[in-house]
Amino acid sequence: MLVLATVVALLPLVLTNNYFYEVAILVALNATVCVGLNLLIGYAGQISLGHAGFFALGGYGSAILAARYGVPVWLAMPLACVVVALIAFVIGRPTLRLKGHTLAMATLGLGIIVAIVITTEDRITGGPDGMAVPPLVLFGWTVMGERIWYWIVTGHLLVAVWLALNLIESPTGRALRALHGSEVAAETSGIDSARYKLQVFMLSAFFAALAGALTAHYAGFITPAKASFMHSVELVIMVVFGGMASTFGAVVGAALLTTLPQLLTVLKDYEMMVFGAVLIATMVFFPQGIVPALGRWWARRRQ
């Protein structure tokens, strides 16, 4: 945690222009989603293929509340996040009682529905062209510029990481790890598995919506591309690559896989292929993800 805070604090020293800040902000936003998604994938053992949907719902929800209904942005953002968490509750409540990959299927469906609705309901959402989003105004002062947003976004990331680490070290976190270790033993210890999976699913949807809302108000513009299925898959790959059941793994995975396409702009058309290759390589060489793999390598070297 301290390491991450230090990195966040010192990073501006090497961020010499606005473009670098932009990438850093993108990293922090994706990392916030991944920290939540990692709780779901790595601890609750469930996969969501619709987190881009939650991300977009957060962004569009907050944007629509602010632009169409005149709700102040600082209020619109948390409102949108709460609504998204409630949507997650409605989806998760029936599906998480079942065994297997029902949640992955349900969220896949949700992601696609969200993308279609955003694209076709153009009176409210601006359709495929996207919509302009009002800026964040705090105490009569409009928040603008990459530098300020950098601090806001990384601040949110640090809080998200802190919350996630607390959760894992709590009875709730132990219950989730127990489900992973042996679901039958967890249940016979009195752990209501459906309840804990649902809590984590709602929490991860909340984090995704928060990142979505921040993205919309930072960029001042939002398009349906944010809701695409490919974006959901990218987020899952970041978590798996960084390391399942590792909060810092999620942050590292998001950082590496967000900057990678920026470095490989020449390969723009092949971006999804690169992501696919990364996923395959992760599964073959370090199936537990890069951060846990490096951790073990380091521990072995020190012995």
Added chain:
Amino acid sequence: MSLLAVSDLSKAFGGVRAIAELNLQVRRGAVHSIIGPNGAGKTSLLNMLSGVYRPDAGSIRFDGHELAGQPTHRFAAAGIGRTFQNLQVFFNMTALENVMTGRHLRERCSLPAALLRTPKLVRAEAECREAARRLLHLVGLSAYEDTAADAMPYGALKRLEIARALGAEPQLLLLDEPAAGLNATEAREIDALIKRLAAQGVTVILVEHNMRLVMEVSDHVFVLDHGRKLAEGTPDEVGRDPRVIEAYLGAPDTAAPSGAVHA
């Protein structure tokens, strides 16, 4: 009054009737054993008593509440703890964390409290850790407190499961072959542990193949065969019952010479 009353309990897997119209009464504070040949339905019965299997028919009344058909975690909440024949340890945790997880029902915690790590939660966690330490001490595993469960020997894991089950402070403890795969010394330690638990007032149901252990610790023995109750009584009564001997050794005229059976 009996703590647990099972009536007309049935469970079939495909065409195989694992348990058929079974009736049992379990007395509070006593050690009960369930014995029977392989495939008699002992583990199936334990799985139903702990809510892992849902019975096809019949009732499980525990401490005045009907539990049949309820989700598994409700059985635990009602006060039934268990261990497993094939280990179901949380191998992704340390020994202490395993037992702390066992105390799940004794440490309520809301999601906001977990996220914010409230002072109240920190205190509750410290108490939980202390209680878990005491339980590890009780089963003789103090030396393994911070050992990862996947690095512990088999005999220790068997006792770790008992400590975890005790974490919930159950009224009824179901032990599925706690001595299986253990050597004579380790089996004697389990023996002593069960006696200590019984002395503390925990009701125990034991499924076990080790007859010496069964005869030594049990107050009451049920004999199952083909999913039905063949006989029940004190260990002595059951040991003399000709039907029990027949189920174990075959009919006297076909299998063992009669002199050996009645010895």
